[in-house]
Amino acid sequence: MLDDFLVRAGLAGIGTALAAAPLGCFVVWRRMAYFGDATAHAALLGVALSLALQGPVMLGVLAAALVMAITVQAMTGVGLAQDTSLGVLAHSALAAGLVGVSFISGVRVDLMAYLFGDILAVTVTDLALIWGGAAIVVGLMIWRWQRLLTATLNPDLAQASGISARVEGLVLTIALALTVAVAIKAVGALLIGALLVIPPAAARPLARTPEAMALLTALIGCAATLLGLAGSLQFDTPTGPSIVCAAAAAFAVSAVGARIWSKR
Template identity: 80%
Template sequence: MLDDFLVRAGLAGIGTALTAAPLGCFVVWRRMAYFGDATAHAALLGVAMSLALQGPIMLGVLCAALLMALMVQTLSGRGLAEDTLLGVAAHSALAVGLVAVSFLSGVRVDLMAYLFGDILAVSKTDLAVIWGGAAVVIGLMLWRWHRLLTATLNPDLAQASGISFRTEQLVITIALAITVAVAIKAVGALLIGALLVIPPAAARPLARTPEVMALLTALIGSVAAIAGLGAAFQFDTPTGPTIVCVAAGIFTITTLVGRFGRQTG
């Protein structure tokens, strides 16, 4: 019989994978990997704000991630290259968050837990938050799926159909902020970006349609979460990084399979 904390950790890992799956596909399609990193790094600043104001951690992280994403979206294309702006935003947010935490006197903060996650310490309340966030993000993606897909894959058709690129970008921004807020407990700020990019990148060589890619991404993310949790428990390694290592291994395998299939096809 599995221990309760392992069951909770497994459910948290699957919930995080399902939250990141549909959003991660759009992150890959739109080449927004650094955008996801910048939003995730802002989470630490949200943690500092929450502790300073004695408010809920998740609310602070959600606000900080959303503000960062909106700021980057607003400033992009106004004199700075987008990758330069994202680089400045990502590293600045992380640095400011770390400095802000150091000023919190009388508050004991486990920075490693917020940077790399502590999935084994997930409580039933955390589980409810993670799965609630998954339901919101998946519902949002399903509601806007066709519009998001059209705006992403065929901007000209989207414009002709009256679909606003900026509106759909805002939907992705909100979903990304929610994902960061619910996932920080499980995998931490530094590893959220990896879960947004690696599973969809691993699914891409095997998928022929966007819908199949989204489903495969959810499956790969869930398998990586469970296998990584099992490996971390077996070999006594950090759980969050181990999950990402398993996902990276799956990516390597699917990439090789995809190239072999193209060569023999």
């Protein structure tokens, strides 16, 4: 079954959506959308380093994303506003990655795949890495769910309960880096942030509890992945952007439906 590239692509997309779903909820609740973008932009620098060192691309992306996320946290509160720090680091990392890739022979043809994803070229090894990473992210979110939720929605209660905001922030940082490494094959470095933000934004008006929002986000992400994949094959469009367009359509339907329902 795994010899069929469409089956591999679908499974890779579903694994990516499952990894992004619970983390995306916290990205929306904490207003960390630009933080996700900054981490994702570092992915291309990780790609360049991996290719230069002839190492696994996913490992290089994970390392670069983790370094970026930790650096952003460290720079917060040292005199620069967080959005300024994020802007400087995100664009610098993206530019450095693009320049670095240009120095490596034989990579220019594949640059679009790293920027916008190449889910149709997923191998069985890639699939194992994607689902392994997704399992770690989901397991980490389940393990820390209540503590993360308390630290996010009620910081005063978290402090009174002995929950460390710094530790929970580190957990989110690690999960975000893993998700970026998982998602780069499916949607590429430029659209990972969209996959983290749009499905939970679409689920938010429809969910009554945080857990329901996480589950609905996973369903929307999986549906957008499969619809985007089908649309890409039908209309010969780039797969990664097609997946994001499908998620954006789900958000539009959710927003309009919520507005109509609220007027009843």
